[in-house]
Amino acid sequence: MGIAGKLGNLGVVTTTLEAAINWGRTKSMWPMLFGLACCAIEMMSTQASVYDLSRFGMELMRASPRQSDLMIVAGRVTRKMAPVLRQLYDQMPDPKYVIAMGDCASCGGVFNNYAIVQGVDEIVPVDVYVAGCPPRPEQLIHGIMTLHEKVKTQRIADWA
Amino acid sequence: MSERPLLESSGHSANITEWEGTVQELRGLVSPRALTGETMLLNMGPQHPSTHGVLRLLLELDGETIVSCVPDIGYLHTGIEKTMESKTYEQAITLTDRMDYLNPMGNNLVYCLAIEKLAELDVPERAQIVRVLLAELTRINSHLVWLGTHCLDLGAMSVFLYAMREREMILDIFEMVSGQRMMSTYFRPGGLWRDVPPEFIPAVRAFIDYFPAKIEEYETLLVNNPLWIDRTQGIGVITPEEAIAYGCTGPTLRGSGVNWDIRKAMPYMGYETYQFDVPLGEHGDVYDRFYVRIQELKESVRIIRQAVDRLEKTGGPFRSQNRKYVPPPRSELGRSMEALIHHFKLWTEGFSLPEGEVYVSIESPRGELSCYLSSDGGTRPHRVHFRTPSFVHAMGAIPKMAKDSMIADLVAIIGSVDIVLGDCDR
DSSP states (O other), X not given: OHHHHHHHTTTOOOOOHHHHHHHHHHHTOXXXXXXXXXXXXXXXXXXXXXXXXXXXXXXXXXXXXXXOSEEEEESOOBTTXXXXXXXXXXXXXXXXXXXXXXXXHHHOTTOOSSSBOSOGGGTSOOSEEEOSSSOOHHHHHHHHHHHHHHHHTOOGGGOO | OOOOOOOSSXXXXXXXXXXXXXXXXXXXXXXXXXXXXSSEEEEEOSSOTTSTTTOEEEEEEETTEEEEEEEEOOTTOOOHHHHHTTSOTTTTHHHHHTTSTTOHHHHHHHHHHHHHHHHTOOOOHHHHHHHHHHHHHHHHHHHHHHHHHHHHHTTOHHHHHHHHHHHHHHHXXXXXXXXXXXOOXXXXXXXXXXXXXXXXXXXXXXXXXXXXXXXXXXXXXXXXXXXXXXXXTTSSOOOHHHHHHTTXXXXXXXXXXXXXXXXXXXXXXXXXXXXXXXXXXXXXXXXXXXXXXXXXXXXXXXXXXXXXXHHXXXXXXXXXXXXXXXXXXXXXXXXXXXXXXXXXXXXHTOOOOOSEEEEEEEEETTEEEEEEEEEOSSSSOSEEEEEOHHHHIIIIIHHHHHTTSBGGGHHHHHHHHTOOHHHHHO
16 A cells, blocks of 8 residues: 555554544543542542552643643532633643543533532533543543543644 | 735723723732732642542742742532432432542531431431441541652652552452442431441451551551651641631541541540540641551551450440431331331331431531521421532631742642532532
């Protein structure tokens, strides 16, 4: 098959620029160190020894939104917190992704009341929703893998 | 070359009056020096890795010294107390879990105790033992998260990894009994949701045999570590008188040497029959609060050891036989009309409590957790209020300890008080 077939024997891999960029983005996706409530504790468990998120190159939680690619909204977002959350999202450099972790961030969860934003997608665009109250670390890892699959299908032509 | 249009509003000057409201608001909170610009105002939080959630602090700094510290809470206000008024008593238990998410069993316990006190509902001995056992496991669970994050804040990464490793064992036990790792909702008015499974006792035994060596490991890492001592000793001192005056409870109070533990002072669930000591500090600083909590881990293991011995010997029902409050077992539904009626009543409208109000306190990992429950005789609470230790500590103790300390010590102080914002804001 053309050049790939000939060079393959020489230990050379050919790829497209698109695939290389997307591969790079999935392998060093730095989440923001941003916990809100109960889910943040499970997010900590995900990074800690037993579940070990560093297997996915994601152990480095950045405290600053300027250095992070992924915002994991871990917990219930209150009306008081919503503007802060939006500001943090705006401060993140492109390309940026959002995972709504847990029922509260996805849809309000058990708290259908005056204080809680009924789903964080009211204020920021969400890529992956992870169900659970709180989700198990495996569920969060599955959400992250789902996001990776999504990132791998991105096209350079779609870049704004 | 294109024409460059002039701006429409020429002669625009900075409008100082629009800041007037902010300045008025600050007056009284910070010293007058801040308004003249002599000291600096710095915002810390609500997104800050060391505020353990979404605590926001307004700091007034003179160089690196904190002149005043004004907490701003409510970033996690969930309206739990109000939402509980629209749920039946049984449904509302699920909401208490999500209040202080490091102490879910304790929150269940205080709420169930309030219902049981108002309803004069009995709790069988087996359920009491399991409750004590799980409450102490929850205390260890909470203290482990505290230890990990407190050390992480002060730059000791490895302790976090060790503490979370041990915590997984506790979460496995919680999952075994309730099906959920964190939000267990396992305690119900009159007892437990269901009996503990047969593999529960071996799992608890495995944990208490394994864990004491791990406490020693943490002590080896920290207790005599000169770096740890430098960061914690003599920092954030609060005297016993001040601690009482500021409403401190739990390890924050005991770190100052005040012997006050609800489990000893106002025993509940049969705590008076267990042998355990109340560890006390002597200096009231960050180190002593840390040391008190480490000792509490050992005391909790002691209590669990006694409880598991008793549990092996104690059979009997795991929840009350009072059918007005506790649903009948499924086996009774087929042969008892009365059981069917009770089942139907309890799962449609729920039980109703007699009119009145109660106030009960328990010792949560963070301090005195109390529940005020007021009933108007209906099937839903008229008012539920929780006196949570984190709220009192965040509003009183942290500003007191932070005053005149260095800004770098603030994360040590916040960590040593062990606040949970879900507990604080509710």
